[in-house]
Amino acid sequence: MTETTSAPLLSADGVGKLFGHVRALRDVSFDLQAGEVLAVLGDNGAGKSTLIKILSGVYDLSEGRLRVRGEDVTFGKPADAAAKGIATVYQDLALVDTRDVAANLFLGREFRRGPFVDRRRMYREAEQVLAGLTIQLPSVRVPIYLLSGGQRQAVAIARVLVGGADIVIMDEPTAALGVQESERVLRLVRDLRDAGKAVILISHNLQQVWQTADRIMVMHLGRVAGIRRRADSTVEEIVKLIVYGDPDETPGHGGDQQVPM
Amino acid sequence: MTALDSLGVLNPVSWFRPTRPSGSDRDGRRRVSDRLLDLGIYLSLVALVLYFWQASPYFMTQRNLLNVGAAVAVTGVLAAGMTIALIAGQLDLTVGANIAVTSVVVALAVQDLGWSTPPAVLLGLAVGVAIGLVNTALVVGVGINSIIATLAMGIVIRGIALISTDGQTKPLTNLALPDFLQTRPLGVPTSVWILAAVFVVSWVVMSFTRMGWHIYGVGGNASAALRAGVRTKRVYAGVFITTGVLAALGGILTTGTSSSGGPNYANGAEFDVLTAVLLGGIGLAGGSGRVQRTLAGVLVIGVLNNGLTLMSVNSYYQQLARGAVFVLAVVLGVIGERRRAR
Numbered sequence: 001m002t003e004t005t006s007a008p009l010l011s012a013d014g015v016g017k018l019f020g021h022v023r024a025l026r027d028v029s030f031d032l033q034a035g036e037v038l039a040v041l042g043d044n045g046a047g048k049s050t051l052i053k054i055l056s057g058v059y060d061l062s063e064g065r066l067r068v069r070g071e072d073v074t075f076g077k078p079a080d081a082a083a084k085g086i087a088t089v090y091q092d093l094a095l096v097d098t099r100d101v102a103a104n105l106f107l108g109r110e111f112r113r114g115p116f117v118d119r120r121r122m123y124r125e126a127e128q129v130l131a132g133l134t135i136q137l138p139s140v141r142v143p144i145y146l147l148s149g150g151q152r153q154a155v156a157i158a159r160v161l162v163g164g165a166d167i168v169i170m171d172e173p174t175a176a177l178g179v180q181e182s183e184r185v186l187r188l189v190r191d192l193r194d195a196g197k198a199v200i201l202i203s204h205n206l207q208q209v210w211q212t213a214d215r216i217m218v219m220h221l222g223r224v225a226g227i228r229r230r231a232d233s234t235v236e237e238i239v240k241l242i243v244y245g246d247p248d249e250t251p252g253h254g255g256d257q258q259v260p261m
Numbered sequence: 262m263t264a265l266d267s268l269g270v271l272n273p274v275s276w277f278r279p280t281r282p283s284g285s286d287r288d289g290r291r292r293v294s295d296r297l298l299d300l301g302i303y304l305s306l307v308a309l310v311l312y313f314w315q316a317s318p319y320f321m322t323q324r325n326l327l328n329v330g331a332a333v334a335v336t337g338v339l340a341a342g343m344t345i346a347l348i349a350g351q352l353d354l355t356v357g358a359n360i361a362v363t364s365v366v367v368a369l370a371v372q373d374l375g376w377s378t379p380p381a382v383l384l385g386l387a388v389g390v391a392i393g394l395v396n397t398a399l400v401v402g403v404g405i406n407s408i409i410a411t412l413a414m415g416i417v418i419r420g421i422a423l424i425s426t427d428g429q430t431k432p433l434t435n436l437a438l439p440d441f442l443q444t445r446p447l448g449v450p451t452s453v454w455i456l457a458a459v460f461v462v463s464w465v466v467m468s469f470t471r472m473g474w475h476i477y478g479v480g481g482n483a484s485a486a487l488r489a490g491v492r493t494k495r496v497y498a499g500v501f502i503t504t505g506v507l508a509a510l511g512g513i514l515t516t517g518t519s520s521s522g523g524p525n526y527a528n529g530a531e532f533d534v535l536t537a538v539l540l541g542g543i544g545l546a547g548g549s550g551r552v553q554r555t556l557a558g559v560l561v562i563g564v565l566n567n568g569l570t571l572m573s574v575n576s577y578y579q580q581l582a583r584g585a586v587f588v589l590a591v592v593l594g595v596i597g598e599r600r601r602a603r
Contacts, residue, residue: 058488079490094488096481098548107478108489116469159489 007070009034009198010055010086010167016063017050024050026223028064034166037189037199039213039230041206041242046219048202052169055200056088057081068167079108087165091172093156097145101137101155102126104144105162129158133188150181157188160197168192169200174208186212206235220245301593302541302557309561313568320571327450333563334452335360335511335527337556339534340541341463342507344555346407347538348467349500350480350547351400354411355392356508356534358418360527363388363512365422368431368522371438378437382513389509392418393502401497415531422524430523433516442517452514459507463552472499481548536583537562540590542597561586 008031017025025047032038042048053059055066057075066073068084075081081088095104102119105126111118126140137151144152153173160168170189174182189212192199203209209216210230218225218241225245228237237247313320339356346353363385370381392414399410433439442451467473478486479496487493511530516522540558543550565586569579 056488078488079492082490088488090488094482094485096478096485096548098481099477103474103477107474107486108491110471110474112471116465117471117474119469 008032008067009069011067012055012064013067014064015051015054015061015066017047017054017059018062024222025054028219028224030217030224030227032167032198032200034198035193035196036214037193037201037212039201039203039209039216040219041203041209041216041238042219042225043242045221046242047222048219049171050222051219052088052171052200052202055081055169056086082108082163082165084167085165086167086169087160087163088169089153089156089160089171089173091175093152095144095152095155098143100141100143101130101147102140104155105129105140105159107159109163125162126158129161130154132161133158133191148181149176150184153177153181153185154188157185157192160192161195166196167198167200169202171202172204173201174203174205182208206238210235218242218245299542299597302554302561306557306561306564309564309568313564313571317568317571320568323448325567325571327448327453329560329563329567330453330456331450332567333559334450334456335514336530336533336537336562337456337559338459338507338511338514339530340537340555340559341459341552342504343531343534343538344541344543344550344552345463345467345476346500346504347543347545348480348547348550349476349497350483351407351497351500352411353396353501353504353508354408354531355396355415355418356504356511357527357530358415358422359389359392359505359508360512360515360530361524362392362418362422362425363509364516364519364522364526365426365431365524366522367438367513367516368433369425371433371435372431378435378441382438385513385516386506386509389505389507389512390502391505392508393505394498396501396505397498400501401494419524419528426522426524428524430521430525432521436520438513438517439520442514452518455510455514459510460552460556467552472496476500477548479547533562536587536590540586542590542593544597558590 010032011030013029015025015028016023028047028051030038040048040051050059054061054075057078057080060074060076066075068086073080073084075084078088096107099107102122106122111121111125113121123140130137130140133154137147137154144155147155157170157173173185173189177185186208189199189201193214201209201213213230215227215229216233216238217227218238220241223245225241226247228241240247310321319325339360342356343353366388367381367385370376370384371378376384396407396411396414399405399414400407403410444451446454467476475486475491475496476499478489478491479493483493486496511527515526519526537558538550538555539545540561541550541554541556542558543555562583565582566579569582574582
C-alpha cells in the first residue's frame, strides 16, 4: 500500500448530514486509495446507508467536503457522482427485470450511432465484459427476470466495469445470496481491486469483511468509530468498535453512549 | 424481484449452470407455449382474416381492407401513444377528451377566426402538447398517480370543450381539411398513411433510440433508471407530450372525416384504445410491450368490426363480440404475466 505517497482517489473531510434536526452523520473523514477495499461496518442506524447515499449522489451533504482525485466535488444527483467515476451497486441491484442483460449494462449510457442506439456494439461489449468475469450467463440477450440471484449480482457488477468507474460502492452485495454465491461475489470484489478499482464494501458480515477488505472503517451512531488496517487489527477490536464505538471499552461498562445530536 | 431473488438463493446450482434453461422437457414445453402466447395476437389476426375471407366475398378486396385501415386510423394513432405510456408504466386517460377539445379548437379557428387550415392544425397539435405538459406537471411535479390525474384532467378538458361551443357541434364550411383527408396518395387513404407513419416512427423510437430504451427502463424499474443516470422526469414529460400530440392528431383526423368539431366526440375512446393495446399483450406493469403488437391488436378489432358488419351480424351481437375479445385479451395478458413472473 502506498497511502502516504499517492493522492487518494476519494477523500471525505468532516462530512455530516442533517435531516431537519436529526443528525444522521457527523464528522466523517476517510481516504480511499486505488486498488484497495475499504469495508464499512456498523450496526443498524450507524449511518452506513446515509454515507453511501451521499457518496453516490442521492443525498447532498450538510457539512464537510468530498474530493475525488484531489478535486472538490458536489453531487446534486446520482448522475453527478457517476460522472466523477463513482458507481454504486445497490442492495436491490437496481436492474430492469424486463430488459435484457446488455440493455441493463448500458442503461443510462447507451452507445449511439447517429440518432440511433448502437445495438451491435452494446451486445459485443457486453459479451466481452461478461467473458472477463468468472460468471456464466446464458446470453447477453436474456432478460434479467430469467437470471438467478447471483447472476443478477454479476450483471450489476459488470455495469460498473462497463461504465469505467474507478470507485465502486457495494451495498451488502452478499445479503441475499447463499454461501457459494457469496464466495463468488467476494471473489469478484477482489477482482475489482486487482483491476485497480477502489472499492467501498458495506457489510454486516465480519467474516466476509475479513476475507476481502484491506482496511475496515467502523461507524457508530453516525460517526467514524475507527479505521483499521485489517492486517494490524483483530476481530475483537473491530467488534468492540461496532458495539461500543470505542476499542478500549469493556463489556458492561455502558459508557460513551453519546447521542450525536 | 425479491421473490425471484430468493428463487435463485434456493437453487445455488443455477449459479454454475452454463445455459438456461438446460433443456429439460418441462422448460422446453414451457418455452414453446410462451412463444405461441407471444405470437397469439398475430395468429388471431391471421385466423380472423382467413375466416372472414371465406365467409364474405367482399372482405378480401383492396377497397374493403383499406376501409378497415381508415376505420381504425384514429384508434390506432391513440393506441400507439397509449402503448408508449404503458411501457413507461403510465396511463393517459385524457386522450378522448383531448380529441374533443382539439376538434373544437381546430373548428373554431377555421370557422370563427377564419384561420387557414395549416395553422389551425398546428394549433390543434399545440393543444395536444399543452395537455401533455399539464399531465406531466400533475404526475411528475405533484406526484399524483397517472390514472387519477389523467382521469380528472379528462373531465376538465371535456368540460372546456363543451363550454367553448356551448355543447354544440361546430360544422366546417371551409372544407380544406376534409378534402385533404379524402385524398388517396397511391390509392391509399391519407388517414391510413398517417396511421402507418405513426406506427413506423413509434417502432423506430422505441426500439432504436436512447429515448425509447429509457422509456423501457423507466417503466421497468424507475428507481434503477434514475440511479443509472436516466433523466426520468424528462422521459415522463416526453411520454405525456407524445400521447397528447398523438391524441391531438386523432382529433384533427376526426375533425376532417366528420367535417366538424364536436365536444362530445370520442367519448370513452380511452377504453377502445386500451382494448386494442391490451389485446396486443402490452402489460400494465410497465417495461415491456411492442408497438407492432399493438398495431396487430388494433387490426384485430378493425377486422372483427368490419367482418361482422359484412356478415350482417346484428350490432348488439357485435358489441358482445368486442367485449368477449377484450376479456380474452385480458385473460391472455394475465397468463403471460404470470409466466414471466414464474
